[in-house]
Amino acid sequence: MIDSLIINVIVPMLFVYATTTQNEELKNKAIQFLEKLTSEKNTILLNFEKLGVKSKNALQSQALIELKTNYCSQKKCLTCSIGNNLIKSILK
Secondary structure, three states: OHHHHHHHHHHHHHHHHHHHOOOHHHHHHHHHHHHHOOOOOOHHHHHHHHOOOOOOOHHHHHHHHHHHHHHHOOOOHHHOHHHHHHHHHHHO
């Protein structure tokens, strides 16, 4: 639960603050936090794993959740490199 709070509350707030103050070092620190934390476990990530895409840390898991939200759920497969690769592998 603590990791979830760090991933979903503390790191985003730190990143927004760093962006607002134009503090690149602090922005990099926020990203490093995500790289050090383990990947979240949820249905979105389990479904990606079934497709052969596994996240190694919280940074990658957040990226996959973002892809799901902004591409998969919006049915923008053709503008997503993962979606394109999956479609090509199915058509082979």
